[in-house]
Amino acid sequence: MMATMNMIQALNSAMDVMLARDPDVLVFGEDVGFFGGVFRATEGLQKKHGLERCFDTPIAEGGLIGVAVGMGAYGLRPVVEIQFADYIYPAYDQIVSEVARLRYRSAGQFTAPMTIRAPYGGGIFGGQTHSQSPEALFTHVAGLKVVIPSNPHDAKGLLISAIEDDDPVIFLEPKRIYNGPFDGHHDRPISPWAKHPASAVPEDYYTVAIGEAAILRAGEQVTILAYGTMVHVVLAAVEESGLDAEVLDLRTIWPVDIDAIVASVRKTGRCVIVHEATRTSGFGAELTALIQERCFYHLEAPIERVAGWDTPYPHAFEWEYFPGPDRVAAALRRTVDAHG
Amino acid sequence: MMATMNMIQALNSAMDVMLARDPDVLVFGEDVGFFGGVFRATEGLQKKHGLERCFDTPIAEGGLIGVAVGMGAYGLRPVVEIQFADYIYPAYDQIVSEVARLRYRSAGQFTAPMTIRAPYGGGIFGGQTHSQSPEALFTHVAGLKVVIPSNPHDAKGLLISAIEDDDPVIFLEPKRIYNGPFDGHHDRPISPWAKHPASAVPEDYYTVAIGEAAILRAGEQVTILAYGTMVHVVLAAVEESGLDAEVLDLRTIWPVDIDAIVASVRKTGRCVIVHEATRTSGFGAELTALIQERCFYHLEAPIERVAGWDTPYPHAFEWEYFPGPDRVAAALRRTVDAHG
Amino acid sequence: MTATQRPTVAKATPARQASRPNALSLRIPEPRARPGEMLDFGNLRLSRGSAVERPAIDVQAHEIRDLAYGLIRVLDDDGQAVGPWAPALDTQSLRDGLRWMMLTRAYDERMYRAQRQGKTSFYMKCAGEEAVAVAQALALAPDDMCFPTYRQQGLLIARGYPLVEMMNQVLSNALDPLKGRQLPVLYSSRDYGVFTISGNLGTQFIQAVGWAMASAYKHDRRIAAAWIGDGSTAEGDFHHALTFASVYRAPVVLNVVNNQWAISSFHGIAGGGDSPFASRAIGYGLPALRVDGNDFLAVHAATAWAVERARANLGATLIEHVTYRAEGHSTSDDPSQYRPAGEAAGWPLGDPVARLSAHLVAIGEWSADRHEALRKELLETVRAAGKEAEAVGTLSTGSRPSVRTMFEDVYKDAPWHIREQRQQLGV
Amino acid sequence: MTATQRPTVAKATPARQASRPNALSLRIPEPRARPGEMLDFGNLRLSRGSAVERPAIDVQAHEIRDLAYGLIRVLDDDGQAVGPWAPALDTQSLRDGLRWMMLTRAYDERMYRAQRQGKTSFYMKCAGEEAVAVAQALALAPDDMCFPTYRQQGLLIARGYPLVEMMNQVLSNALDPLKGRQLPVLYSSRDYGVFTISGNLGTQFIQAVGWAMASAYKHDRRIAAAWIGDGSTAEGDFHHALTFASVYRAPVVLNVVNNQWAISSFHGIAGGGDSPFASRAIGYGLPALRVDGNDFLAVHAATAWAVERARANLGATLIEHVTYRAEGHSTSDDPSQYRPAGEAAGWPLGDPVARLSAHLVAIGEWSADRHEALRKELLETVRAAGKEAEAVGTLSTGSRPSVRTMFEDVYKDAPWHIREQRQQLGV
């Protein structure tokens, strides 16, 4: 049975399905219980599955991840919500030193198969502490997987895969597109998910594989790598620039779908990488390095990065900070025009 | 007056000089007071400058950095020690959300001019929690400077610069070379700093500027970028490979000396980057991206990264994990031999 | 005042039926009432004003552990100041306090509306909690350093920070002292002794201890004060603050503002059910005061005690202010989803403005007419300030800070990469 | 037992002379004695064995706050078990306890020497603290889950984990169950209910609470136990553990092993000066027991109480074990640099092995000869195990785990980048 869902509904449905299928799945975090989460992703789950299966926690991100480690060691599969990715840092020690390393240091005796959900990214006038994109702080940590969906269908399928995965998954949700795709044209009317094909979501169980990119548009002139909200911005920029670009939605950023990337860049010889995170040491740096190591002799132009500036995300300058379609289009043009 | 110092003595001397010059400088951290630190970097400072100027703290890295933020807001210049860089994560929220952003978010009203010293890196059989190189987790954070010395002379001069800097500085100390340079040949006799020219250190105040790389060896065939212990490994690899490499000791990794890097790579057309940190999303990724953006048409071979494997640092495999001179030399040879 | 109270009957925690005898089961705490249910404040530990002793400031912490479980109150039901904690505040101070609380409320109402009108993105009121910040501002010296959360706007108002400046911040306009960088209400004023408010909960608590340590190190006389919400006490920073304050005997007043809710989570989720937040201090050897946070005089008296103690180099005090968040968490919140509608009105400790006003009336220094006149005057003050600020600009219209400033203050001097990025944006 | 005690005269904290009257000053706590100074245990709160009541396990936490400040003791100076906490342990259990403590000590001595001989990189003893882990292992059920620090090797030994396996781990040889990945002494054994020990202090404390919550959620009967050092209580994880344990009433026994030192920092730097660590529990509404950690019977009795309480679904207990780290922090440490040489010998609570042995003698179940014979037997047991382990390999010689395994278990299945790196290394 298919239904039309926005991202929040799709995520909710994924947790609902997994709570029903697996008694070892628990959902918890700040405000996720009775209220259903500040973005309402867990709405109704406590009522349906019981107080003990979906509940509020104290405001202590390090505490709730620590608890999830212990639960994982017992044999449960916690799905925890960090209210905003900007608030994940108090849990950074538990994530880096414990969650990511449990399997390795215990030689497989203990594992922490948890899913850490966190809304991330800008575009909502959230200021510097409700807009961050910290994905690169996790891709550097061996033992973690990092997943970022860009539409309802993928969101549900990937979240189910994450919950079933025996490794810990950092599951970052682009909050700007919870309720509708957003192409960066903030001055145009908002479009709901219902008009987008990826809002057609099976009501039951299904998975989207972790580690596989989606080619959203085939093209010859340039490869664009993006994830999350930026996928929609990129598609708009491609359309507006009239270029024949190949657009990859990475979906899983680590371990990334290296084969899809290499195949595309070898074909186009040019590449632009787009993310919202601050540029320096962002995930675009790793992508650039991987590509130039593998496609050096195919590259006809420098790989460009379009990214957030190396400043905090300032409240008043949402659209000057946000890497919108104009900045992407300009980079595309530079890249396509470049020749040595 | 010059003296012969190892790195510990040079660091100690920097703090001693600054405690004497500036009553607003305080030194604190776990075990740094009466005992003088587990690596003895603060030995004698409490006795000489008084209990209140160099003291022990509770074991709470988040707490001691938090306290340093408040002291910075008051007008002091705290110099804090994190006993091992591996234990900096409990302070990550205070560093990312507070230390790095204080000036920005208060529009300059409040600043946190602190120096955070932390021994880092491997080569001492410290296992996975006494060997880490977390520098990239700080280069991604706007507002932080990251400094990594490779010898006693630079260590003292850079530490004084860091203490005097009005921005927060993450000061990572390659613990393997505290007592002598180490070229990665673990099976050869240990050489003390006294035999190395950089052990000649002025006893008094001097600075080495933050943001400036040092060209340790001029060369034409390939540029090598390194910092910390790896500088010595690289020099050995160059000598053993017989190649005419240009070796840059970055010293400050952020903001990095981009001019020196670009000038060198434009000249040689080839580049190898060496660090101990795990490879994926390590600082080598950012360096690679910066170089290919700026030197694309000068590059004759892919930029290579020689780095720690994407695993925790395993106790028994110190030398299989450590990127030693053989791995560096092999990368040099590949890079020099490469042609499209 | 306690009309809605009913006898204490603990609501049973629904627990899955244990499948085995003697099996363990998990307790998930729940509030006594949810939307549609009867109000129930039966677990609020109340004391009468005269019931709680006022010790000397140099008392040993362990001698006054009981104060963590009582409730310091001064104003009785007749509006009289009674008991050992009744402070010797002159009438002018009381009238000032009333004015600032009312000004805070009027300001909140205007800015809340401004957000609803699309003039800014976000706003947070402190309705019902005004006594905490205002009475404490009065008890602190003007140069003592404050480390507040987003819900102590009363500090700035009581210290005389210009309303227009506050509004400029909330509107992120061209005159915003924080240059449009911060979310509304995350003020900062070095000149008025208010530390830059963080979006990350809890961080300021330990920072205040550091500031106090610095002041002690410099043989200064200034002390620090910090605030944290009931929910946020669960963060590690809270523990760090108590630990460091105890170890270094830091001159700091540490305040827990227990307004019963942390967004949708009741105080029991933060661990306020089995032991009051004030009692956390006991284990660190710090004195704790639990105070009626809606009683202006009680808050003032408790704070003055802690301030005097800190200033005498006797170290930190933890004060729990028992109050109630009378409205939503923020403009993004809808509390009717998770708590009974009448809870604010039924709150047994009443409203701080009404209670202080009643006290002034009771002692013959105030009247309903003067109250109403003051209300109108303040409305006008706020309206005038609002006009002035909005004339400069709002988040959506008028003049904004220069985009160029977006790249400033990341570092003291912009490094090459920031300069390069500024040029890329063409500003 | 308390020969070196002298009257309590607090050592004055040297403070810079305040330059202004009434100026603040910073207190930096110092231990009562440093190398070369007279021993001073005057601030140790002792109680006699009969002085501390033993409440029913379903007591309300607030009724027994005093237990956080007393000291539960059972063995008196004559080696008799006295007072309400004297447990009904049969002789065989006592002899087992003695054996395991002695085996732990013998094991420690051998492995310490192995490190000195270059056979491994690092080692940590628990000399003087053996009663904590061993008596607690006895009081817990074998399938209760332990979350220890690096200083509870006695847990594994008392649970019968093979010595050779422990040695293989310390030597990082080919049979190391952790494949050479962990620093020596950071054991892990799922089969024996011992969680993988972290190099990062404190993290396990809250994890144990999570495990206990899981057990409660599954209506299991197993409980969890966690240990943390006095120094490490300052970490946020400690506060998280107490908060979550209180909120969800988790079936867990939370132990603070107060061995007076954290490397070179005395317990006062962790905030143990103004209030005992046990008292931290009070503010969370959790019961606290403070126990003579060198008194095997007292540790057992206190633990049994907490275990019974947790198993009855009454929630968590915090136990502070007052003990003494009789030797260096680790093989990297030299305690003579920062504490008086005779402090261990002068420790008022004596040595746990000697005290349990004396008790068995006093009740006619042991003798000096049997003690000596056991010591020799255990020495031989350890020697034989050591030979066996070293025959496999040490960190520097013999056979090591396959290098290939370095790339395993980062993830369940190695992704492309890990496979690629393994190929690069050619393994």
Ligand SMILES: Cc1ncc(C[n+]2csc(CCOP(=O)(O)OP(=O)(O)O)c2C)c(N)n1
């Ligand atoms: C570290 C962190 N975690 C989560 C949040 C999201 N958040 C903002 S306010 C809030 C509730 C705080 O409640 P409380 O401390 O009781 O303060 P109150 O709002 O009641 O004044 C939460 C969870 C945050 N800002 N920072």
Ligand SMILES: Cc1ncc(C[n+]2csc(CCOP(=O)(O)OP(=O)(O)O)c2C)c(N)n1
């Ligand atoms: C997060 C963290 N910070 C610092 C350290 C370094 N360190 C290792 S042991 C130790 C002292 C711990 O003292 P305590 O908790 O009292 O335990 P004890 O060694 O006395 O058993 C320190 C500071 C660490 N391992 N982890």
Ligand SMILES: [Mg+2]
């Ligand atoms: Mg609250």
Ligand SMILES: [Mg+2]
């Ligand atoms: Mg200790």
